[in-house]
Amino acid sequence: MERKIILENIEIEGIRSLEVYRENGGYKSIEKALKTMTPDEVVNEVKTSGLRGRGGAGFPTGMKWSFIDKKSGNPRYLVCNADESEPGTFKDRYLLQHIPHRLIEGMICAAYALGANTAYIYVRGEFKTIIGILNEALKETYKAGLLGKNIHGSGYDLDIYVHTGAGAYICGEETALLESLEGKRGNPRLKPPFPAIKGLYGCPTVVNNVETLANIGWIVNNGGETYSKIGIGRSTGTKLISACGNINNPGVYEIELGLPVEEFIYSDKYCGGVKGGKELKAVIPGGSSVPILPKNLMLKTAEGQPRLMSYESLSEGGFITGSMLGSGGFIVYDEDACIVRNTYNFSRFYHHESCGQCSPCREGTSWMESVLYRIENGEGKMKDIDLLVSIASKIEGNTICPLGDAAAWPVGAAIRHFRSEFEFHIQNPEIVKNIKHGKLPLTPKGE
Amino acid sequence: MFKVTIDNKSIEVEPGTTILQAARMIGGDVVPPAMCYHSELKDSGGKCRTCMVKVAQGSVADPRPMPKLVASCRTEVMDGMVVQNITSPEVVDARKAVVEFLLLNHPLDCPVCDQAGECDLQNLSYEHGTNTSRFEEEKRTYEKIDIGNLIQFHPNRCILCYRCVYAANQLTDNRVHGILYRGEKSEISTFIHQAIENDFSGNMIDVCPVGALTDKTFRFKNRVWFLKPMDAHRECTKCSGKATLWYRGEEVYRVTGRKDKYGEVHDFICNECRFEKKNSSDWVIEGPRKIESYSVINQNHYKNVVIPSVINPIKETME
Ligand SMILES: Cc1cc2nc3c(=O)[nH]c(=O)nc-3n(C[C@H](O)[C@H](O)[C@H](O)COP(=O)(O)O)c2cc1C
Numbered sequence: 001m002e003r004k005i006i007l008e009n010i011e012i013e014g015i016r017s018l019e020v021y022r023e024n025g026g027y028k029s030i031e032k033a034l035k036t037m038t039p040d041e042v043v044n045e046v047k048t049s050g051l052r053g054r055g056g057a058g059f060p061t062g063m064k065w066s067f068i069d070k071k072s073g074n075p076r077y078l079v080c081n082a083d084e085s086e087p088g089t090f091k092d093r094y095l096l097q098h099i100p101h102r103l104i105e106g107m108i109c110a111a112y113a114l115g116a117n118t119a120y121i122y123v124r125g126e127f128k129t130i131i132g133i134l135n136e137a138l139k140e141t142y143k144a145g146l147l148g149k150n151i152h153g154s155g156y157d158l159d160i161y162v163h164t165g166a167g168a169y170i171c172g173e174e175t176a177l178l179e180s181l182e183g184k185r186g187n188p189r190l191k192p193p194f195p196a197i198k199g200l201y202g203c204p205t206v207v208n209n210v211e212t213l214a215n216i217g218w219i220v221n222n223g224g225e226t227y228s229k230i231g232i233g234r235s236t237g238t239k240l241i242s243a244c245g246n247i248n249n250p251g252v253y254e255i256e257l258g259l260p261v262e263e264f265i266y267s268d269k270y271c272g273g274v275k276g277g278k279e280l281k282a283v284i285p286g287g288s289s290v291p292i293l294p295k296n297l298m299l300k301t302a303e304g305q306p307r308l309m310s311y312e313s314l315s316e317g318g319f320i321t322g323s324m325l326g327s328g329g330f331i332v333y334d335e336d337a338c339i340v341r342n343t344y345n346f347s348r349f350y351h352h353e354s355c356g357q358c359s360p361c362r363e364g365t366s367w368m369e370s371v372l373y374r375i376e377n378g379e380g381k382m383k384d385i386d387l388l389v390s391i392a393s394k395i396e397g398n399t400i401c402p403l404g405d406a407a408a409w410p411v412g413a414a415i416r417h418f419r420s421e422f423e424f425h426i427q428n429p430e431i432v433k434n435i436k437h438g439k440l441p442l443t444p445k446g447e
Numbered sequence: 448m449f450k451v452t453i454d455n456k457s458i459e460v461e462p463g464t465t466i467l468q469a470a471r472m473i474g475g476d477v478v479p480p481a482m483c484y485h486s487e488l489k490d491s492g493g494k495c496r497t498c499m500v501k502v503a504q505g506s507v508a509d510p511r512p513m514p515k516l517v518a519s520c521r522t523e524v525m526d527g528m529v530v531q532n533i534t535s536p537e538v539v540d541a542r543k544a545v546v547e548f549l550l551l552n553h554p555l556d557c558p559v560c561d562q563a564g565e566c567d568l569q570n571l572s573y574e575h576g577t578n579t580s581r582f583e584e585e586k587r588t589y590e591k592i593d594i595g596n597l598i599q600f601h602p603n604r605c606i607l608c609y610r611c612v613y614a615a616n617q618l619t620d621n622r623v624h625g626i627l628y629r630g631e632k633s634e635i636s637t638f639i640h641q642a643i644e645n646d647f648s649g650n651m652i653d654v655c656p657v658g659a660l661t662d663k664t665f666r667f668k669n670r671v672w673f674l675k676p677m678d679a680h681r682e683c684t685k686c687s688g689k690a691t692l693w694y695r696g697e698e699v700y701r702v703t704g705r706k707d708k709y710g711e712v713h714d715f716i717c718n719e720c721r722f723e724k725k726n727s728s729d730w731v732i733e734g735p736r737k738i739e740s741y742s743v744i745n746q747n748h749y750k751n752v753v754i755p756s757v758i759n760p761i762k763e764t765m766e
C-alpha cells in the first residue's frame with residue numbers, strides 16, 4: 001500500500017505557496033492544536049505515534065520532547081535541523097524545495113507543544129534557493145496570521161527565524177549547531193547536559209530534523225494512534241529515502257517503513273533496478289556514515305529473513321552483518337564500483353569535516369585518509385589493512401561527538417565485507433595505478 | 448556526600464565533584480592523566496581524551512555500566528559509582544591509542560625544546576605510550592607565526608588542548624588568539640597575525656602542557672633540570688605576586704607561576720612579575736619549591752631501558 005504523509009499533494013501545481021497548500025488542507029492542524037488541545041496533549045499524541053527522529057539516530061520524538069524542562073521558567077526553544085550535509089542524503093532539501101509549508105505547519109504544532117515562543121530553522125549554507133523559498137514561505141505565513149502574536153486568536157505567540165550555516169557538516173550535529181546558532185565556532189559540546197536541559201543560550205531546547213517535524217501536522221490531524229498503525233513494529237510511519245548511485249531512477253521516495261529492500265531496489269516505482277542491467281554489488285542504506293553491506297546481506301539478513309526498510313531490520317546482525325537506517329541516504333553500487341576508492345572518498349570527507357576538538361577524531365581521520373590514499377594509488381602495504389581497522393577501532397567510541405564514529409564505521413565495514421578488494425589494490429599496484437574508477441580526480445589528502 | 452570507588456579505592460566527595468577530582472583526592476595510581484583539563488579554566492577538558500575511564504557501575508540508583516569510556520575530567524560522580532582506571536584493560540588500551548594520536552604529528556624535538564623535563568606530553572608518552580610509531584606519512588607542519596617578544600610559539604608542538612584559549616579568554620579583556628580552521632588543519636593563531644600583548648598573556652605559557660608556548664626571555668638559556676626552583680613573592684598591584692623563581696647559582700633564569708603536581712597553576716601572575724622581575728632583590732624568597740611530580744627526564748627515572756650488551760663485559764671485568 002502506498003502511503004503519503006510528508007509528500008502528500010506534492011504533485012499539485014503551486015503547492016509551494018501558502019494559498020494552494022491551504023486549499024489542500026494545509027494548516028488545519030494549527031487550528032486543532034492551538035484551540036482544542038493542551039501542549040501536553042500534543043506531546044502525548046506524538047508519543048503515541050511512535051515517531052522517531054529522522055535525522056539519523058532514530059530517537060523517539062515524543063520522549064525527547066517530554067525531557068524538556070518546562071518548570072525552570074527559562075524560555076524554551078525549538079530548533080529545526082536543516083543542515084543536511086551527509087553524503088548521499090538529500091531528502092530534506094527535496095521536501096523544503098517543494099512543500100516548505102509542511103515543515104512550518106509541523107514546527108508551529110511542535111513549538112506549541114513545547115511551550116516555545118521562538119523557533120529557528122538552521123539551514124545548510126549551500127542551500128541558497130531553499131533559503132529563499134523558506135523566507136518567502138515564512139513571509140506568507142506571518143501575513144496570514146499563522147505566525148507572530150496571538151496566532152489564530154489563540155493567545156499563543158510564535159516567531160520562526162531562518163539561520164544560515166556556513167558550510168560545515170559538523171554543524172548538523174545538534175550541539176555544534178547550537179554553538180553555531182549562538183554565533184560561536186561550531187564545536188560540538190560535551191554531553192550531558194543534553195539540549196533538553198541546557199540548549200540554546202543555556203535554555204531547554206529541542207533539536208529536530210526537518211522530516212521529523214514535517215510529520216507533526218499529520219499526527220495532530222489524524223491522531224498518534226492512526227500514525228502508529230502505519231509502518232512496522234517500532235518503526236512507525238513513513239520515511240523519506242533519497243536514492244542515488246547506480247540505479248535507474250535516482251530521487252526521493254516516501255516509503256512506508258517495512259518495505260522490503262529488494263522491492264525498493266528493483267521495483268519500477270522506486271529505484272527501478274541497477275542501471276545498465278548490471279549486477280548489484282553493495283548498498284549503503286542510511287547515508288555515508290552507516291556501514292556498507294554487500295548484496296547478499298542487503299537483500300537478506302544473516303538469518304535469511306528478507307531485509308526490510310526499517311530501523312530494526314536494517315540493523316539486524318549489528319555491525320557484523322547489519323547496518324542502519326540512518327538518515328535514509330540510500331547509495332547503490334554496481335558490480336564495477338570500486339569499494340576502496342569509495343572508502344577513500346568518504347574518509348577524505350570526514351577528515352575535511354572533523355572539527356578537530358578531540359584527538360582521536362582530529363588525528364585519526366587524517367591518518368585513515370592518508371593510508372587509504374596510498375592504497376588507492378597502488379602504494380599500499382598488506383599491513384595497512386589491519387592498520388586501518390585498528391585506527392578505526394581506536395576512534396570509535398572515544399570521541400566527543402558521533403562524527404568520530406561516522407568516520408570509523410565506513411572504513412571498518414568496507415574492510416569487513418570487501419577485504420579482498422583492498423588486497424587486490426595492494427597486490428596489483430600497476431593495474432590499480434592505470435584504472436580510473438569513477439570520475440573523481442585523485443587529489444592528495446585534504447585538497 | 449557521594450561515595451565513589453576508583454580502582455577499588457573508595458572516597459566520599461561532595462556532589463558535583465568530577466571523577467578526576469575524586470581520583471586526585473585519593474591520589475597515586477588511580478589518577479588519570481589529564482592534558483587538556485585545567486581546574487582553574489572554566490569549560491576546559493573533554494578534548495584530549497587521555498583521562499578516559501570506565502564507569503563499571505553508574506550509581507546505587509542505576510547500577511548499569513556506562514556504554515562508553517567517559518572523560519573523567521568532565522564527568523561528575525554519582526553516589527555509589529564504581530570507576531576503573533588502570534584496572535581496566537580497555538582504558539589502558541584506549542589511553543595508549545590517544546597517546547599515539549597525540550604523537551602522530553608531533554615533531555619529537557625534545558632535545559631542542561625548552562619544555563623538555565617539565566612536559567606533560569613527555570611524561571604521558573613515557574608512562575602510556577609505545578617506543579615505536581606506526582605512522583609512516585609525512586608529519587603536519589605549520590607556518591611559524593610571531594606572537595611578540597615575550598612568548599615563543601611552536602605550532603608544530605601544539606596538541607590543541609585549547610587551554611591557552613580559555614586562559615586568554617578568562618584572564619584578559621581582549622583575547623586576540625584562538626583556533627583557526629578545523630579538523631587536523633586547525634591551528635592556534637592570532638587575529639590577523641598580531642602580537643599578543645596584555646598584562647596576563649604570560650600565563651598561556653604556564654597552562655600550555657607542551658612546548659608550544661614557551662618563555663621567549665628564557666629561550667635556549669638553560670635546561671630546566673639544571674635549575675633550582677624557589678618559591679617567592681612580592682607586592683604586586685596586578686596579581687597575587689606568588690611565583691616560582693628558577694635559579695642557577697645566584698642568577699634567576701626565569702619566573703613562572705607555581706605549578707602543583709598536576710601541572711596546574713592556581714595563582715596566575717602578571718607579565719611584570721614574570722618577565723621584568725628577574726633579580727632576587729625584587730622578591731621575598733620563601734624557600735625551595737617542593738616539586739612533587741618530577742619529570743621522567745629530570746629524575747632519571749627510566750624503565751625498561753635496554754642495556755647494550757657491550758656494557759656487560761665491562762661490568763664483569765669490574766666485578
Ligand atoms: C556529524 C553529524 C552530522 C549531523 N547532521 C545532521 C543533519 O544534517 N541533519 C539532521 O537532521 N541531523 C543531523 N545529525 C543528527 C543531529 O545531531 C540530531 O540527532 C538530530 O538533528 C536530531 O533530530 P531528530 O531527533 O529529529 O532526528 C548529525 C549528527 C552528527 C553527529
Ligand code: SF4
Pocket residue numbers: 170187188353354355356357358359361362399400401402403404405
Ligand atoms: S568527534 Fe570529531 S567532529 Fe566530533 S567533537 Fe571530536 S573532533 Fe570534533
Ligand code: SF4
Pocket residue numbers: 604605606607608609610611612635654655656657659660
Ligand atoms: S598552544 Fe599549548 S595551550 Fe594552546 S592549544 Fe596548543 S598545546 Fe594547548
Ligand code: FES
Pocket residue numbers: 480481482483484492493494495496497498499518519520521
Ligand atoms: S583531560 Fe579530560 S579529556 Fe583531556
